[in-house]
Amino acid sequence: MSLLADSTGGETVSARPRHHMVALVVENKAGVLARIAGLFSRRGFNIFSLAVAPTEDARFSRVSIVVDVESAPLQQILDQLDKLVNVVHISELHPDAAHEAELLLITVSAREEDRPALEAAIAHHGARLLEANERAVTALLAGDPAALDSFEEAVRPYGIVELQRTGRIALRKLGAAGDAP
Amino acid sequence: MELTGAQALIKSLEAQGVEVLFGLPGGAILPVYDPIIDSSIRHVLVRHEQGAGHAAEGYAQVTGRAGVAMVTSGPGATNVVTPLADAMMDSIPLVVITGQVASASIGTDAFQEVDTRGITMGVTKHNYLVTSADDISDVVAEAFHLATTGRPGPVLIDFPKDVANARTTWREPGPVDLPGYAPPSVPESAAVQAAAELIAAARRPVIYAGGGILKANATAALHRFVNLTGIPVVTTLMGRGAFPESDPRWLGMPGMHGSYTAVTAMQQADLLVALGTRFDDRVTGRVDAFAPRAKVIHVDIDRAELGKVRRPDVPMAADCRAAIDALCDALAPLGLGAERLAQWIATLEAWRERFPLTYDRDSGTGAVPGTVKPQFVLEELRRLTPPETVLVSGVGQHQMWAAQFWRFEEPRSWVNSGGLGTMGFAVPAALGAKVGRPDKMVWAVDGDGCFQMTAQELVTASAERIPVKVAILNNAYLGMVRQWQHMFYAERYSEVYLSPDLPDYVRWAEAMGCVAFRVSTPEEVEPTIEKANEVDDRPVVIDFRIDSMEQVYPMVPAGASNDDIVVHPSQSGLAR
Structure with missing residues (x-):
């Protein structure tokens, strides 16, 4: 995952159509990030970037993942993530709507x-x-x-x-x- | 009421209605073993933690309830990883409790410490590391809820020793609070309508029924659906028993070693009604050549299965029973006439007549005359045991012969390792099945390779008076591997020979407290099975010396299209 290498190709990274923003609300419990990362790893999905921090409600964190959808259909990634018990809400955010x-x-x-x-x-x-x-x-x-x-x-x-x-x-x-x- | 964390754990298990624990104690789980002495829960002391997990799976498979296993930290936990993965693949409800080193020692590479939660994340539906004794009743209630609802699966509770020793106050578990967990139940009516239209229009439909039917207790619903629509049924390896196999509308099992009729019916179908099944690669063969002209209605309680392998025309994320009931209600007023499928049924009948499952009853290629054919053993076993017998198998050729030559009439009468293909599954799973259904005869069909992996659980069975019966189909080989080397590696047999006599299975079984017999000729098969059937106070093992070169037919070579199914050599010249 190299931002620099991607950028030197002359392509602007954020505009690449195979990248999708997935927004998750997760329970703020130990190991949640490992569950998400582990799921991506074992299902062969690719994370382009990932940001995570607590929300206004201490019980939940918000996770923003830019997924690289060449590896698997987006819906499959969403459905598998949704099966994680600690994932409370999941949605794809289209750039025009976010x-x-x-x-x-x-x-x-x-x-x-x-x-x-x-x-x-x-x-x-x-x-x-x-x-x-x-x-x-x-x-x-x-x-x-x-x-x-x-x-x-x-x-x-x-x-x-x-x-x-x-x-x-x-x-x-x-x-x-x-x-x- | 003041009590220890360990006592709270056992009390929580009792509150869940747990009647049996399969386990093996050790350092970190020691505190939990003390209150077991005073508990109503039966504990079955296994000889290896893998056996505890598979026994719990066998128990769960025949009862439909969660199986429970308890082991210690470190190697205890790693030994139970295989059963967890097995249960994850086959959607078997398990609750596994592992001891853990004290909280303060976690992360210090303490004695018998492993990162159990990390290791098991990928092979559990969910897992917990308990951090406070006050949480125990809630965690246990959540674990059982997760294991048994939605798509069932294994849930692990990692239990540090200090939490077990801590004092707490007992409280009944609160309502399960899982904001991120809401499995679907009833299907959307638009999907039901769309599916009903496809069903009414289809002229070559096939019901592709999987293990989800059994998990949803939907066998009666399926029967009603078949009666209403007249659509023939295939049942997958995990779905066997979901539809009575004496019914003429049952076409057999699909897949790599399925029947010609079941495999080809799917290939030629114009509609697949996929119910609680996941388009496994062992069923589809090459995916882009699988059922190429079929529209697909796919019902599964796990939304992620819809479109994972094959894009359905009508996806239905729903409980199988609710979905089938809804389909029946939508279809009943249409009055589907049987004549619409008459031509299709006639085609299927012709295939069934031309390409039945078969084997060389006398002497096949390379067979010594008079040797025992494994298929004959299965046929005789089926004939000589009660109809409601539970059959358990390991993984390999013997598993496929069992699946081919047994006929299942009832749900939950077939227990095997489907998705993970875990050799050594049979003996401990049979033990667990017999504990779950002591009223039924339980036979394990095992290979000699499989048997050597977990046979020590027959010591458990003897000690605990669990009278399971084991038929070893001893061909002195890792047979399925040998079959692949025979077919795809120019008969270069690399590291697959085991010897029929080393170990001496009869003496080994006797040493483990079993009654044991050896069968070397076809004539001995019937009387020996009858003798075994009469033993009801201890385990029995029969060492069947079978034709070592026998192959499993039909076979779809790995990665090939199901159209290229290889039938038994005696049928290979027949027009398809």
Whole structure:
């Protein structure tokens, strides 16, 4: 699972049609993440990204999984996940019906002569400069995954030293069809 | 009422109506073994933890209730993993309790510590690690609820020693609170209507009935459905007994070693009514060539089975009995006439007449004249035992011969390892079946390879006075592997020879407290079975020396289309 390798193909990762956002509400019990990960592993399903954290209700956590659907039909993945006793609710969130967000931290090489252009790119994409020294800068960008892709591509020519993305999270849009958990 | 966690566990099992535990104690589970002395629950002390799990499976299969096994931590837990996987594959309700090291020691590589919950996640319907003695009654109630409802399966409770020793106050379990668990029950009426239309329109329909019929207690509903529609039935390996096999509308078992008529009926069908079955690869053969012209109605209580292998035209996530009842109600007013299927039934009859299950009764290729044919043993056993006899088998050639040459008239009279194919299943499962149904005669048909894996449970059977009967079909080979090497590896027999005499099965069985016989000629078959049938106070073993080169026919080679079914050599020239 390499975001960098995928991105260098010129393809924006978040726009690939075989990726689907699966939103789960799970009971906040020990081992739940292992059950989900184990299910993906033994059924040969692929996780592209995964984000998990407690919700406003301490009994439940929300899990956002971007699944790679080339490996199995999406419905089969949903049905198998739904069989996990600790999975309380499961739905696929279509990009048009959901707010999606992701967080990116990136450290980029910054030679003296590149610095003005690099800082302009950071400002242009609405990223925040966290730290800079004579060799590199570190920036943060939160927002739409496609905007993160575009920022990542814009600074790539300067040389990415390190990068961490959180994976997508999503909530259903107000008024969007489907049963809200 | 103040009590220990261990006492609360036993009390919780009693509250669930548990009548028997199959188990073997050890360090971490020691506290739980103390209150067993004072409990109404019978404990059967097995000789290996795998035996405890399979015995609980056999018990569950014949009674329809959850089987319960209890073992210690570490190796006790890992030894029970195979039965858990077996029960998961065949949807058998089990509750397995494993001891665990004390909570404070978890994660320290303590003596006899393994990550039981982690290891068993993939082979259980759900599992628990109990963290507080106050939770015990709720956890046990949830475990039994999960094991026995929806698609049944194994549930494991890992029970740390400090939790067993902790003091708690007894309270009755609250209502089961599982917000993520709601198995479907009744089918959607639109699906019922769509299915009824397909059924009414079909001219070459087949009912493809699986183990789900038995789990849903839907045999009577199935019978009504067949009476109403006249549609012929195939029953899978796990579904045997779901439909009486003396009924002319029963076509046999489908699959790799199914009957020609059952296999070919599905291939030629224009509609499959799949009820509680999962399109297993041993049934479908090559999936893209399976029943190519058939529309599919698929009923299963596990929604994930609908479309997992074959996309159904009408999927119905529902309890089998509720779905069949709904279909009957929708179809009854239509008054389906029998003549609509007359041509199809005639075709099936012709196949059945031309391609019956058969074997060389005298001397097949390579057979020594006078050797005992395994199929003959099965036919004689069927003839000489009561109709309601429970038959249990291991895995391999003997299992397929048993499935082919036995006739099941009643539900829950056939116990075997279908999905996982667990060699060594028969002896402990037969023991459990006999405990569950002491009123019935229980025969295990086993292979010599299988028998050597779990025979020690006959010591358990002798010690506990559980009079099971075991027919070893001793061909001195790992027979099914040898058959594949014969057919697909140019008769290069690699590591499959076992010897008929090592061990000496008669002396071994006698050493384990059994009555034992050896049968070497066809003439001895009947009198020896009759002698075995008369023994009712201890286990009996018959070492049947069978023709070692006998093959299982028909056979669909692995990965081949069911159209390429290989029939018995005596039938291979016949027009299909």
